[in-house]
Amino acid sequence: MLAAAVGLLAASCGGSSGDSKLTVLAASSLTDVFGALAPDARLSFAGSDELATQIREGAQVDVYAAASPSYADELYAEGLIERPRVFATNRLVLVVPSDNPAGIEAIGDLHRPGVRLVVGAEGVPVGDYTRKALEQLGQTDVLSRVVSEEDDVKGVVSKVAFGEADAGFVYATDVKPAADDVRAIELPREAQTEVLYPIAVVVGTEHREEAERFIELVLGERGRAALRKAGFGVP
Amino acid sequence: MRRAFDLLLVVALAILLGFLLLPLLALFLRVSPGTLFAQLGSDVALDALWVTVKTGLIAHVLVVGLGTPAAYLLGTRQFRGRSLVLTAIELPLVLPPAVAGIALIAAFGRRGLLGGKLEAAGITISLTQAAVVLAVAFVASPFYLRQAIEAFASVDRALLDASRTLGSGPFRTFRRVALPLAAGGLGAGSVLAWARGTGEFGATIMFAGSLQGVTQTLPLAIYAQLDQDQTVAIAVGALLVLVSLAVLVSVKFLPSWTRFSSA
Numbered sequence: 001m002l003a004a005a006v007g008l009l010a011a012s013c014g015g016s017s018g019d020s021k022l023t024v025l026a027a028s029s030l031t032d033v034f035g036a037l038a039p040d041a042r043l044s045f046a047g048s049d050e051l052a053t054q055i056r057e058g059a060q061v062d063v064y065a066a067a068s069p070s071y072a073d074e075l076y077a078e079g080l081i082e083r084p085r086v087f088a089t090n091r092l093v094l095v096v097p098s099d100n101p102a103g104i105e106a107i108g109d110l111h112r113p114g115v116r117l118v119v120g121a122e123g124v125p126v127g128d129y130t131r132k133a134l135e136q137l138g139q140t141d142v143l144s145r146v147v148s149e150e151d152d153v154k155g156v157v158s159k160v161a162f163g164e165a166d167a168g169f170v171y172a173t174d175v176k177p178a179a180d181d182v183r184a185i186e187l188p189r190e191a192q193t194e195v196l197y198p199i200a201v202v203v204g205t206e207h208r209e210e211a212e213r214f215i216e217l218v219l220g221e222r223g224r225a226a227l228r229k230a231g232f233g234v235p
Numbered sequence: 236m237r238r239a240f241d242l243l244l245v246v247a248l249a250i251l252l253g254f255l256l257l258p259l260l261a262l263f264l265r266v267s268p269g270t271l272f273a274q275l276g277s278d279v280a281l282d283a284l285w286v287t288v289k290t291g292l293i294a295h296v297l298v299v300g301l302g303t304p305a306a307y308l309l310g311t312r313q314f315r316g317r318s319l320v321l322t323a324i325e326l327p328l329v330l331p332p333a334v335a336g337i338a339l340i341a342a343f344g345r346r347g348l349l350g351g352k353l354e355a356a357g358i359t360i361s362l363t364q365a366a367v368v369l370a371v372a373f374v375a376s377p378f379y380l381r382q383a384i385e386a387f388a389s390v391d392r393a394l395l396d397a398s399r400t401l402g403s404g405p406f407r408t409f410r411r412v413a414l415p416l417a418a419g420g421l422g423a424g425s426v427l428a429w430a431r432g433t434g435e436f437g438a439t440i441m442f443a444g445s446l447q448g449v450t451q452t453l454p455l456a457i458y459a460q461l462d463q464d465q466t467v468a469i470a471v472g473a474l475l476v477l478v479s480l481a482v483l484v485s486v487k488f489l490p491s492w493t494r495f496s497s498a
Binding site (some may be wrong): 047049050053101116118121122123124146147148149150151155158159162163164165 | 340344345346359361362363440441443444445446447449450458459461462463465
């Protein structure tokens with residue numbers, strides 16, 4: 001019985017290393033694009049910060065694609081990934097529930113008392129971009145309307161989509177999948193800080209060739225077309 | 236033959252024990268005790284502690300206040316549909332936390348069954364501290380109810396009848412006879428419910444959101460700090476382990492303690 005238990009355990013970790021599949025860690029916002037580009041790879045999607053933690057803890061992975069340069073730069077400086085290359089850009093938008101109960105049409109409307117705003121937490125890429133955009137607009141005081149600081153974009157989108165929040169800041173590419181429930185309001189040009197997506201080979205990969213081929217695919221014509229279709233910008 | 240068998244049992248126990256305790260031990264070894272204490276004094280940790288204690292206390296008053304009479308009814312009377320009610324009460328116990336979160340939104344959210352009407356009256360629950368209280372009460376109350384029903388059911392029926400024959404009213408019988416005799420079980424249930432409420436995470440993050448000093452409880456603070464300051468996350472985690480240990484120990488000793496004191 002003991003042997004059977006150990007055997008079962010061994011069988012269940014067999015999936016995570018030692019076989020020939022390419023493993024890609026990518027920011028949640030890349031789910032659809034990467035799924036279409038690399039149907040055979042093992043894809044793991046989460047917040048860029050969370051994925052960076054996994055790499056630091058020694059996860060056996062091959063490619064890292066993040067929604068913010070800061071984590072990639074840190075990992076590169078620590079010698080954990082190779083030089084990152086920017087393959088996509090995104091932009092911040094304001095989303096409101098499709099029935100827009102608080103009647104929000106612009107950032108200025110967020111000042112109204114009673115408005116319930118949801119943003120990403122500090123340290124989460126979307127949260128940091130949000131604060132930067134508000135700073136550039138001189139509107140950081142709307143942060144007093146914040147009722148929840150979410151740990152990833154999904155948390156922001158879902159609270160607006162359910163109608164529990166009146167507005168939230170997310171990436172432009174998050175709007176399309178939730179188009180039935182939310183409506184996007186573009187931010188003024190001066191609020192935009194370019195959201196850069198870097199990609200890199202993870203140091204110590206056992207699939208160097210496949211990893212490089214995947215990155216070339218993403219940077220190439222097919223990758224650019226798929227990214228554009230999902231609402232990303234390409235450099 | 237017998238010794239080989241015994242050895243096998245001991246080996247199995249040792250592996251299991253190691254597996255269950257190693258992660259908890261690792262948590263304490265990961266950060267030095269000095270840092271642990273220092274991080275517990277951080278704003279995030281203190282705010283989270285305050286939110287957890289405050290919402291936990293309010294939820295607990297609700298759970299015990301409504302749960303005790305309800306459990307007395309269920310524990311001492313037989314009626315049609317009683318087992319149906321018992322099953323319904325236990326449902327939140329086995330419900331995945333994410334389901335509890337969506338269910339609370341569907342009921343008390345701004346577009347919810349009841350929440351919609353409250354919203355029209357100008358009351359919003361979701362993404363406020365009241366939402367934390369509801370989430371905690373929702374997941375914790377079955378723990379109290381289960382123990383309380385059992386405690387009242389095991390009170391000797393003859394004692395209750397004797398009290399009534401001696402001229403005590405039903406309320407006096409409940410207060411002077413049933414309540415003291417069930418006190419041990421009620422106390423144990425109360426502590427267990429409190430512990431479950433303190434650890435509540437899934438329903439809270441969906442229904443109440445996470446805002447430091449308002450809705451961010453200790454478990455939510457751990458999650459939020461994972462990508463910010465991991466020593467804070469670990470320190471709060473270690474604190475919760477100690478709290479859980481204290482809860483378990485008190486549940487083990489509470490029933491015997493009250494039995495002695497009421498004897």
